[in-house]
Amino acid sequence: MEFPEVYEEFFARIYSYIRCRIGADAAAEDISSAVFQKALARFEQYNPARGNMAQWLFGIARNEVNSCLRKAAILKFFPLDLFGDIFPGESGRDPGTGDTGGDIAELVSALGMLEPRERDMITLKFYSEMTNREIAAVTGLSESNVGTILYRCMAKLRKQLTGENYDAP
Amino acid sequence: MTRPEKSEELSRFITEISAGDAKRSAANEEVISRFKKAELNAPAAVKNRIRALLGAQREPAPRSFWKKAAPALAACAAALILAVSLHSPHRRVAELSPDWRSYDNYPSYADEARLYLMDIQPDWRASYNFPGGADFQGR
Numbered sequence: 229m230e231f232p233e234v235y236e237e238f239f240a241r242i243y244s245y246i247r248c249r250i251g252a253d254a255a256a257e258d259i260s261s262a263v264f265q266k267a268l269a270r271f272e273q274y275n276p277a278r279g280n281m282a283q284w285l286f287g288i289a290r291n292e293v294n295s296c297l298r299k300a301a302i303l304k305f306f307p308l309d310l311f312g313d314i315f316p317g318e319s320g321r322d323p324g325t326g327d328t329g330g331d332i333a334e335l336v337s338a339l340g341m342l343e344p345r346e347r348d349m350i351t352l353k354f355y356s357e358m359t360n361r362e363i364a365a366v367t368g369l370s371e372s373n374v375g376t377i378l379y380r381c382m383a384k385l386r387k388q389l390t391g392e393n394y395d396a397p
Numbered sequence: 398m399t400r401p402e403k404s405e406e407l408s409r410f411i412t413e414i415s416a417g418d419a420k421r422s423a424a425n426e427e428v429i430s431r432f433k434k435a436e437l438n439a440p441a442a443v444k445n446r447i448r449a450l451l452g453a454q455r456e457p458a459p460r461s462f463w464k465k466a467a468p469a470l471a472a473c474a475a476a477l478i479l480a481v482s483l484h485s486p487h488r489r490v491a492e493l494s495p496d497w498r499s500y501d502n503y504p505s506y507a508d509e510a511r512l513y514l515m516d517i518q519p520d521w522r523a524s525y526n527f528p529g530g531a532d533f534q535g536r
Contacts, residue, residue, distance in 0.1 A: 237449065237525040248435065253443075261447045268451055276474045332438055354432040382414050382457040386424040389431055 231271050234281060235264060241282075242289050245355040249293050249347055253335050259296055263289045279362070286356040287366055290348065297344070338388035342381060349374060350381040 242263055247256035252271055266288050276376055299314040339347050360378070407429060430525035 231451075235451065237461065239444050239447070240436045243439045244432070244436040247439075248432075253440075257443045257447070260443070264447055264451055265454060268454055310428055332435045335435055351399055351432075353410065354407070354429065355436065357406045359406060378410070379414055382425060382428065385428045386421070390424040390427050 229281065231268055234267070234271075234285070238281070238285050239264070241355040242285060245286065245289055245351050246293055247354075248336060248339050248351040250296065251340060257336065259289075259292050263292050266292070279365070282356045282358060283362055283366060286352060286358070290366065291350070293348075334389065338385055341388060342384060346377055346381045346384075349377045350385070353378055 239260070243256060243260045246259045246263070247253065250256050250259065263285070269286060274281070278284075279287075338350070342350065348367070349363065352358065352366070356363075358366070360374045361371050363369075364374045369375070369377075411425045411429065415425055468521065
């Protein structure tokens with residue numbers, strides 16, 4: 229598979245994953261760009277024997293997002309307000325999102341209620357479509373732990389998005 | 398490129414967490430549809446911008462090319478500098494006449510030396526005080 233095909237196939241999924249984790253369109257664009265630039269630079273090094281393309285790309289995306297979140301956490305100590313548009317879930321709507329009030333904003337808001345690790349797991353599950361075992365390999369958690377986290381996440385999201393309360397038994 | 402509304406893995410996941418409960422299954426489907434909508438609404442402008450950026454990134458030769466070409470380029474540069482310096486007019490060697498022992502092949506100040514050794518005339522500007530002149534006849 230050539231890189232342009234990979235880009236066409238994965239752009240929307242990678243972008244949506246990043247957007248759901250970060251919650252801001254501008255930052256999502258920057259991080260998506262960085263992810264694909266890295267992927268392009270290292271495309272020759274991709275080894276299918278070590279995992280499929282989704283695992284590889286989402287691994288890069290996850291590292292980029294985590295790196296961005298770490299920087300944002302550090303900047304929280306210095307109130308420069310340079311990254312004020314990151315984490316809108318804590319202070320309201322994302323000013324860069326054109327669809328405020330829509331389903332996507334609602335989804336981002338619901339994801340904002342989750343723990344960062346839960347947000348990571350559930351977005352990985354939906355956009356990368358990896359199995360729990362593959363997610364466990366990417367995140368370094370056990371497969372059963374991944375399954376439990378995803379189950380709880382879905383209960384929380386159902387409650388937030390559909391109003392139905394199906395808590396974990 | 399569009400992909401199926403719901404992959405095999407997601408269907409399996411929904412079935413697993415719904416545990417046979419129809420209402421829960423419907424709620425799970427609703428959650429999935431929100432994620433799918435977010436994916437379908439990924440802005441095309443952003444996609445095009447990033448694609449253009451990646452296109453620009455592909456243009457320059459890869460770093461490995463420069464790594465491979467560096468010795469050849471260095472050798473070419475050295476050869477060029479050497480060629481230029483060898484052909485410099487400053488370094489050009491004076492051509493010898495066929496008779497290399499000829500007087501013409503050696504720079505000489507013999508005439509000036511001779512004048513120096515001789516008693517210089519009071520009028521040092523006299524033409525015969527200077528070598529090479531038609532009037533010079535020695536003492």
